[in-house]
Amino acid sequence: MLVLEGKAKIKTDESTFYNPKMRGLRDLSILFLNAMDMKKYSLLDATSATGVRGIRYVLEAGAGETTFLEINRKAYLNAKKNVSQNSISASVLNESIQQFCNTNDESFDAIDLDPFGSAAPYIYDIMKVARDGTLLMVTATDTAVLCGADFNACVKNYASLPLHNELCHEAAVRILVNYIAKVASQFNFGLEVKLSIANLHYVRIFLTLRHGAKGAVESVKETGFGTFCSKCRSFELSKGIVPRLERSCKNCGSEAYLFGPLWLGKLSDAKVVDKMRASAPKQLEKGTLELLQRLDEELETPFFYSIPKITRLLGIGAVSREKVMQILKKKHRVSRTHFDLDGIKSDANIREVTRAVKLAAKA
Ligand SMILES: C[S@@+](CC[C@H](N)C(=O)[O-])C[C@H]1O[C@@H](n2cnc3c(N)ncnc32)[C@H](O)[C@@H]1O
Ligand SMILES: [Zn+2]
Missing domain, CATH: 3.30.56.70 (N2,N2-dimethylguanosine tRNA methyltransferase, C-terminal domain)
Known part of the structure; x- marks a missing residue:
C-alpha cells in the first residue's frame, strides 16, 4: 500500500509496521526538530520499520547524514526501498541496535528510538553512540507497565514503584526519564529535558545529553520520590536518592503510598514549546x-x-x-x-x- 505522509511517499506491506495513528507524533517530532534549529545534523533512526520517521526528518526537518537500523529482514528491505524512492542517500542496515551500538565508532547528533513496548532494554546501548549535545527522542508504548497496571513489571523494568491512579500518566513520563537519567549518568551524561508527552497509548521524551560528571550527578539529584494519599488526593514530593518523606499524609493523617524513584526536574523547555x-x-x-x-x-x-x-x-x-x-x-x-x-x-x-x-x- 502506498502512503503519503508529510513529504514522504512510503510503501508498507504486511511484514512492516506502520501505524497511521502515530502520524500526529511524527508531525510533532518534526516541529520539535525545527524548533531546535539544528542544521544538517547526523541522525540515527534506530528502529526504522518503513523508515517513515527518518525519511521525514530528512525531507522536513533538516537531517543530514542518516543511518537507519532495522532488525527484521523484510522490514529492512522495505525501508531500503522507501529510502531510495524518496531520493535520500542514507545508510540502511539490517542490524539490531545492540549489534550496531557495540561495533560502530560513530556517534550521532540526533537519535530516534521508537521500539515495540519498552524502551528500557535499549537505553544502555544507545548511550554508546551518543556524544555531548546529542538529541535523544524516545518513545515507550509499555504504558500499562509505566502506569502501574502491572506493578511487578514496573519494578522489574524500571526499578520504580509506579502510581496507578489519576496521576499515573505523569508518573509514567517521570519514571521513564528517571530510568534514562540513571543509565545516562553511568556514561557521564546529564539530561536537559526539552519536551515530554503522554498521549494515547504512548509516552515520548525529547532530551539533550550533556557530557560531564558534574551534570550527570546534578541530573541524578533531580530524581526523587513521592507519596500519595488516596483518602484526600494529596501528594508530597522530595528530590534525592533516598526517600525523605513522612508516610502519614500531612493533610489528613491517613497512610500515604510511597512511589518512585522518578524524575522531579523540568519536563519541558518553554522556549522550544x-x-x-x-x-x-x-x-x-x-x-x-x-x-x-x-x-x-x-x-x-x-x-x-x-x-x-x-x-x-x-x-x-x-x-x-x-x-x-x-x-x-x-x-x-x-x-x-x-x-x-x-x-x-x-x-x-x-x-x-x-x-x-x-x-x-x-x-
Ligand atoms: C514501533 S516500530 C517503529 C516504527 C517507526 N519508527 C515509525 O514511526 O513508523 C519498531 C521497529 O523496530 C524494529 N526493532 C525491534 N527490535 C529492534 C532492535 N533490537 N534493533 C533494531 N530494530 C528493532 C522492529 O522490527 C520494528 O520494525
Ligand atoms: Zn490525606
Whole structure:
C-alpha cells in the first residue's frame, strides 16, 4: 500500500509496521526538530520499520547524514526501498541496535528510538553512540507497565514503584526519564529535558545529553520520590536518592503510598514549546494542535489535581474546571495539563484546591 505522509511517499506491506495513528507524533517530532534549529545534523533512526520517521526528518526537518537500523529482514528491505524512492542517500542496515551500538565508532547528533513496548532494554546501548549535545527522542508504548497496571513489571523494568491512579500518566513520563537519567549518568551524561508527552497509548521524551560528571550527578539529584494519599488526593514530593518523606499524609493523617524513584526536574523547555506552537501549520490534525496548545500552557509544577476526583470525595456534583481555575488564579499560578483533560496544575496545595472546588460549586 502506498502512503503519503508529510513529504514522504512510503510503501508498507504486511511484514512492516506502520501505524497511521502515530502520524500526529511524527508531525510533532518534526516541529520539535525545527524548533531546535539544528542544521544538517547526523541522525540515527534506530528502529526504522518503513523508515517513515527518518525519511521525514530528512525531507522536513533538516537531517543530514542518516543511518537507519532495522532488525527484521523484510522490514529492512522495505525501508531500503522507501529510502531510495524518496531520493535520500542514507545508510540502511539490517542490524539490531545492540549489534550496531557495540561495533560502530560513530556517534550521532540526533537519535530516534521508537521500539515495540519498552524502551528500557535499549537505553544502555544507545548511550554508546551518543556524544555531548546529542538529541535523544524516545518513545515507550509499555504504558500499562509505566502506569502501574502491572506493578511487578514496573519494578522489574524500571526499578520504580509506579502510581496507578489519576496521576499515573505523569508518573509514567517521570519514571521513564528517571530510568534514562540513571543509565545516562553511568556514561557521564546529564539530561536537559526539552519536551515530554503522554498521549494515547504512548509516552515520548525529547532530551539533550550533556557530557560531564558534574551534570550527570546534578541530573541524578533531580530524581526523587513521592507519596500519595488516596483518602484526600494529596501528594508530597522530595528530590534525592533516598526517600525523605513522612508516610502519614500531612493533610489528613491517613497512610500515604510511597512511589518512585522518578524524575522531579523540568519536563519541558518553554522556549522550544513556544516555538513549536508558533510554527505549527494550520493543517496539523486537530488533536495534535490541541495537544500542543496544552503542552504550551502547562506549568512546570510536578503533578496536578483531578477536579472530578475531588468532587467525588466531597460528594458533590461536577464543577467547572474553568471556575476552579479562576478562583485559584487570584492567589496562585494555575494551568491546564495535557496529562488529564479534567486536571489542573497549580502551586496551591490540596486544601487550597479543595476550598476552590467548594467555592466553584456554590457559584
Ligand atoms: C514501533 S516500530 C517503529 C516504527 C517507526 N519508527 C515509525 O514511526 O513508523 C519498531 C521497529 O523496530 C524494529 N526493532 C525491534 N527490535 C529492534 C532492535 N533490537 N534493533 C533494531 N530494530 C528493532 C522492529 O522490527 C520494528 O520494525
Ligand atoms: Zn490525606
